[in-house]
Amino acid sequence: MHTRWQRPGRGPAFLVRPLRHGDVRTVMGVFKRLGEQSRRARFNGPKPCLRFSELRQLATVDATHHALVAYVEGDPQPAAIARLVRDGRSAEVAFAVADEYQRRGIGSALTAELLADARAAGITEITALVSSDNSAAVALLRRVLRSLDIRHEGPELMIRARASEAQRPALRHLNALMHLNATERPR
Numbered sequence: 001m002h003t004r005w006q007r008p009g010r011g012p013a014f015l016v017r018p019l020r021h022g023d024v025r026t027v028m029g030v031f032k033r034l035g036e037q038s039r040r041a042r043f044n045g046p047k048p049c050l051r052f053s054e055l056r057q058l059a060t061v062d063a064t065h066h067a068l069v070a071y072v073e074g075d076p077q078p079a080a081i082a083r084l085v086r087d088g089r090s091a092e093v094a095f096a097v098a099d100e101y102q103r104r105g106i107g108s109a110l111t112a113e114l115l116a117d118a119r120a121a122g123i124t125e126i127t128a129l130v131s132s133d134n135s136a137a138v139a140l141l142r143r144v145l146r147s148l149d150i151r152h153e154g155p156e157l158m159i160r161a162r163a164s165e166a167q168r169p170a171l172r173h174l175n176a177l178m179h180l181n182a183t184e185r186p187r
């Protein structure tokens with residue numbers, strides 16, 4: 001996908017761009033903005049810090065790893081990240097929104113963009129492994145994927161859905177602003 005602006009109905013405008021391979025600084029930038037609870041929810045367990053090997057893995061972009069980053073208008077630091085790891089026609093997704101920007105539609109909008117990329121790349125099934133008490137993640141996936149197959153796997157939920165069921169990003173694409181603003185964003 002190209003860099004572009006989004007404006008969710010209930011939240012601030014934000015710019016979406018693909019993560020560049022090896023961009024550990026951006027991955028760390030989002031991680032730093034997650035509180036203890038959000039880190040635990042994102043990684044399905046305690047995660048006070050990221051080892052460099054984990055950071056490098058999270059910043060990998062290649063034929064099977066893809067990630068999108070969101071920047072809220074007027075804020076130079078990354079606000080959210082959503083990534084997928086492809087396995088054939090299936091892809092596992094994960095996402096995180098900085099605590100201060102949660103519940104404003106950014107997670108849904110960014111994940112919808114990621115799913116659009118997944119569909120465009122021929123992915124037909126989306127999976128996610130989330131903690132069974134992570135109602136925010138389940139609500140987000142229900143919103144963007146509609147029909148979910150949810151199975152308990154110990155303390156976690158294995159969620160599957162058809163990528164074709166995904167809601168198309170229905171947000172306003174402010175492509176006209178793209179070139180104007182993209183150059184002002186941090187690398």
Ligand SMILES: CC(C)(COP(=O)(O)OP(=O)(O)OC[C@H]1O[C@@H](n2cnc3c(N)ncnc32)[C@H](O)[C@@H]1OP(=O)(O)O)[C@@H](O)C(=O)NCCC(=O)NCCS
Nearest residue numbers: 041042094095096097102103104105107108136137139143
């Ligand atoms: C999960 C997460 C990404 C949601 O992002 P967000 O930007 O707050 O989500 P949105 O504002 O787009 O809301 C999506 C849905 O989740 C619901 N939601 C958001 N936060 C919630 C919360 N704390 N409790 C319950 N529901 C919540 C919203 O009401 C909305 O539901 P709706 O479609 O029925 O109205 C965010 O809470 C987060 O970063 N959590 C920590 C990381 C994580 O849990 N990642 C998922 C595992 S990979």
